[in-house]
Amino acid sequence: MPVREVPAVTLLHSPSDLDPTRPDASKEPELAVRNIQGNILAGFNKDHQVHLYLRILDGQVEAFRQWLGRLVPFIATTSEVLAFNRLFKEVNKRRGVETRTVMATWVNVALSFRALKLLAGDGKALSKHADNFEGYRKAKPDQFDVEKFTDAAFREGMAKRSVDVLSDPPDVAKGKQPMEGNRHNWLFGGPGNEPDLVVIVASDSAAELATQVAQIEDTIYSGRTGPNSFAHSGVTVIYKQYGNTLPAPLTGHEHFGFLDGVSQPGIRGRISPHPHDVLTLRQNPEKDQYPNQGKPGQDVLWPGEFVFGYPGQDPKATDAQGGINKAGPNSLTHGGPEGGAAGPVWAQDGSYLVVRRLRQDVAKFHKFLADNTPQGMTPDRFGASLVGRWTSGAPIIRRPTADDPPLGNDDCANNHFEFGGPSNTIPKPVANGMCSDEHDPQSLGDIAGARCPFAGHIRKAYPRDDTGTSPLKDPISEVTTQTHRLLRRGIPFGDPFYPAPDPGHDPDNGNRGLLFACYQTSIERQFEFVTHSWVNNPEFKDKSENGQLQSGHDLIIGQSNEKGSRARRCVLRIPQADGTITNVIVNANDEWVIPTGGGYFFAPSIDALCLLTGQPRT
Numbered sequence: 278m279p280v281r282e283v284p285a286v287t288l289l290h291s292p293s294d295l296d297p298t299r300p301d302a303s304k305e306p307e308l309a310v311r312n313i314q315g316n317i318l319a320g321f322n323k324d325h326q327v328h329l330y331l332r333i334l335d336g337q338v339e340a341f342r343q344w345l346g347r348l349v350p351f352i353a354t355t356s357e358v359l360a361f362n363r364l365f366k367e368v369n370k371r372r373g374v375e376t377r378t379v380m381a382t383w384v385n386v387a388l389s390f391r392a393l394k395l396l397a398g399d400g401k402a403l404s405k406h407a408d409n410f411e412g413y414r415k416a417k418p419d420q421f422d423v424e425k426f427t428d429a430a431f432r433e434g435m436a437k438r439s440v441d442v443l444s445d446p447p448d449v450a451k452g453k454q455p456m457e458g459n460r461h462n463w464l465f466g467g468p469g470n471e472p473d474l475v476v477i478v479a480s481d482s483a484a485e486l487a488t489q490v491a492q493i494e495d496t497i498y499s500g501r502t503g504p505n506s507f508a509h510s511g512v513t514v515i516y517k518q519y520g521n522t523l524p525a526p527l528t529g530h531e532h533f534g535f536l537d538g539v540s541q542p543g544i545r546g547r548i549s550p551h552p553h554d555v556l557t558l559r560q561n562p563e564k565d566q567y568p569n570q571g572k573p574g575q576d577v578l579w580p581g582e583f584v585f586g587y588p589g590q591d592p593k594a595t596d597a598q599g600g601i602n603k604a605g606p607n608s609l610t611h612g613g614p615e616g617g618a619a620g621p622v623w624a625q626d627g628s629y630l631v632v633r634r635l636r637q638d639v640a641k642f643h644k645f646l647a648d649n650t651p652q653g654m655t656p657d658r659f660g661a662s663l664v665g666r667w668t669s670g671a672p673i674i675r676r677p678t679a680d681d682p683p684l685g686n687d688d689c690a691n692n693h694f695e696f697g698g699p700s701n702t703i704p705k706p707v708a709n710g711m712c713s714d715e716h717d718p719q720s721l722g723d724i725a726g727a728r729c730p731f732a733g734h735i736r737k738a739y740p741r742d743d744t745g746t747s748p749l750k751d752p753i754s755e756v757t758t759q760t761h762r763l764l765r766r767g768i769p770f771g772d773p774f775y776p777a778p779d780p781g782h783d784p785d786n787g788n789r790g791l792l793f794a795c796y797q798t799s800i801e802r803q804f805e806f807v808t809h810s811w812v813n814n815p816e817f818k819d820k821s822e823n824g825q826l827q828s829g830h831d832l833i834i835g836q837s838n839e840k841g842s843r844a845r846r847c848v849l850r851i852p853q854a855d856g857t858i859t860n861v862i863v864n865a866n867d868e869w870v871i872p873t874g875g876g877y878f879f880a881p882s883i884d885a886l887c888l889l890t891g892q893p894r895t
Contacts, residue, residue, distance in 0.1 A: 296553065298560050298710045303552035305545045306580065306587050308355070310556075312626045312882045313584060315358030316385045316477060316766055317796045318544060318556065322362060323383070323479035325486045326520040326768050328632070328792065329493065330465045330472035330876070331512040338395045340511030344496065345386070346890030348476075353383040354883060359548065359556075382480035382489050386886070387630040387878035390423070390432050392473035396889045397423040400621060403888055410884050410894060416622040425621040426879070430800035431629055435875045436460045436468050442805055444813045444836040445872050446843065456843075457636075458836075458871040464634065465516035466876040472515055475632060475878055477794075483521075516874065518634065520768035520792045527773055532637045532789050533660075533833075533869075536670030536685055537769075540692050540739055542762045543571030546580045546587070556580075560689070562706040562713070572712050573693035573703060576759060582803075583764050583796055586625035590760045592751075619798060623889070626882035628796040631804045634874035635834070636790040639774040642869035651849060651861045662849055663832050663863075665735030666691075674729040675700075675720045684716045694720035696729065697742040725850065726828075727858050731819055732847035737812050737831040748816050761806050763795040790873070800877055813837060815846070826862065834870045843868060 308318065315321065333341045361381050368378050388396075397403055400421025407413040407421070430438060439445040439460040446456035460467040476493060480486035497510045522528055531537040543557035557577050561570040569577050581589030620627075646656040654662070658678070661667045667676065669685025674694050676684065685691050689712035694700050700720040705713040723729050729736050736743070739762070742755040751757055771789025797803035811817050812831040819827030829847025830837055837845045849861045887894045 296710070297562070297564075297706075297708045298558040299553040299555050300559055300564075301552050302545070302547050302555045305547055305555070307550060308546040308548055308556060308580060308584070308587070309626050309882070310356040310359065310548045311354050312884055313355040314385045314628075314880050314882070315353035315355050315383055316479070317584060317628045317764065317880060318355045318580075319358040319362055320764075320766055321353075321358065321383050321385075321477075321479035323481055324522045325481070325483045326477065326479045326792070327486060327490050328516075328518040328520070329476040329478070329490070329514055330516040330518070331474040331476065331497075332471075332515045333392060333395060333473045333512055337509065337511030340509045342396060342511075342890050343508060344510040344512065345474075345886070346892040347496065348384070348386065348493070349883065349886045349890060349892055350895065351384050352386060352883065352886065356548070358383060377481070380481035380485070382478070382482070382485045384479075384489065384493075385477045385880065387475050387477075387880040389434065389471065389473045389876065389878055390426065391434075391471075393423045393426075393879060393889070395473075397421065397621070397623075399424075403623070406888060406891070410888060412625055412884060413622055413888070420622040422621055425619075426624070427619055428629065428800050430805055431877050431879065434471055435466055435631075435633075435877050436463075436471055438805070439872070440838065442809055443872075444809070444838045446836075447838055447841075458868070458873065460872075463872070463874045465518075465874045466632075466634075467874075470515060472876055474512065475630070475876065518770060518792060518874075520770045523769050523773055530668065531769055531791055532639050532771070532773065533642055533664075534668045535660075535664050535666060536668065536691075537791075538765060538767075539666070539670055539688075540735065541575070541765065542582075542759075543575045543577035544580050544583065544764075545577050558710065560710060560712045561703070562708070562711045563701070563703060566701075572689055573700075573714055574695070575692060578759055578762060582760065582762060582798060583628055585620055585627050585798055589798065590756075592757050592760045594756050620879075623881065623885040624879070625885075627885060628880050629798060629800050630878040630880050631793075631795050631797070631800060632874075632876050632878065633793040633872060634770075634790065635793055636787060636871045636873045638787065638869040638871065639789065641867055645865065645867065645869065649863060649865075651851065651863070653851065662730055663733060663847075665729045665733035672720070672729070672735070673733070674723050675716075675718070677728045681716070687714070687716065690714040690716050695742045696723050696736065696740070697744065698722045725858065726819075727850045727852050730829075730847065730849050731817075731827070732815075732829040732831060732849075734812075734831050734833040737817070737835070738807055740811070740818060743818055745818055746820070748814070748820055749810055753818055761803055761811075763797055763803055763807065765793070765795045767791055767793040767795070790870075796880070815839075829863075830865075832863065832865050836868070 365379050369375050401418050403421040404418040440447050446459040449455045455461055478489050546556050547554045548556050557571040561567050561573045571577050579588045579590050581587040646660050650656045650659045661673045666672050667680035669680050669682040670691045671681040671685035693714050699722050703714040740758055745753050770792050812835045815829050830845040832847050845865045847863050850858045
């Protein structure tokens, strides 16, 4: 397939202070890329994945500890994945298309609070081995206690918070059948079916993926750890989920047809002691106006938002980039409003992982668009309004009346906009690796929500520089918004469904959707906040006035349990020829994104995994 991303500057030479994409970042922290798991900061970016959800068997903790320890050497680090990803781009840049010249298969793991409690206990046993790990030598014994994790969501698990926090379908009286999305119907993660561990396997090759998964399953069930070596694993697989990027023409898109994964945040920090060796390349040439962006529209955030032990965004800062919080580079204090210790000493270089299996009812979604399109719109434009982007990825704020695939396919331009003001043309730069955006017209901004509705999915999930008040405790601003960001690492599952009649394709059997996954350092203040306070909140960002709804739910992924009803609604503000704006209320009584599984996990560092399993650090 054609290369969509702007090429990265080659890694085949040392960073240079003459490279404009690599400014002096000596004031940013050096990231422990050989200790942080690879999917967190670098992202696997593979076409094929399998998630193995495992449960520790009763009385088999020590067997599990030994099994996990044997897996640790095969866990990919950020250093390995980042080097591969940049080499992959370099190879494809020269060839002009994606090839199979370089391929890799990666493994990462994440554990539940229960699993860590079983492995770590009160931390006293772990503290006895602290001298084997430089980062833990000065820690006191009580700092190893798993109870130091203060995030209530992680401690309680997704199933317990499903209804009250995430607004999933509620439980029903005994004898009655709950709705599909209710936690008791989940394929994994529901009450009595909660995994203790997720093993993520990702590969460029379906065949290599199958081989790696078979090898892992072999160690679980056959007891074989090597030639003539046998041991019990102490775990069993409770669910196995495949994921794959969709085939052309939907490659890079999700099942409803929209380009996915566009607005990922950049991350501050260096991957070596060299002052110019930045993790996120600074590719916006308008550095005087946007000194803290990676690609145009991509703010670069402090790494403590995503990895424990680093400075995070300051929610009380006066600049849009959020400054730096009061915690030093080696602190485990998260830069959030509450502050306070976030985890045990061995949580450093780790991250919380949220997984949510979301079934997509593609036929129902497209039927809703066809049956409810407001007058003067087409179903395609109606869908783009609800998402905030056309199917190509072109933002509706820049193209309010028609799609623009070249814009949507350009990752230097498809995220280049703000809601509070206009964007400017970025001429083609001379320097290699820098971005340009000469797609006209540019964004005019959209304070009134007349181009991209306040309830549009991309605006609900990431309101950027929107300001104002809402029923929330804190005012809306870009500074506070940047403290709720996520690193998304999801992938579709299931075969595509083609809504147009086609005898060559089966009807929608419901076995398709998105395996949503994201990393952060506070599940409460990041994933759950975005879900509960933004996406599911009909009064964010405009509170109802005189009983009249001003904003509404995110009709793509939002859910509602308001007054016992699952019905949702939103407002579209449609500009008229005379300059006025007409408010159109859109009601949705059905749901087309249904939770069918999930869990809250923690992805420890390599050092932490060695400590937890009693393995030496290699």
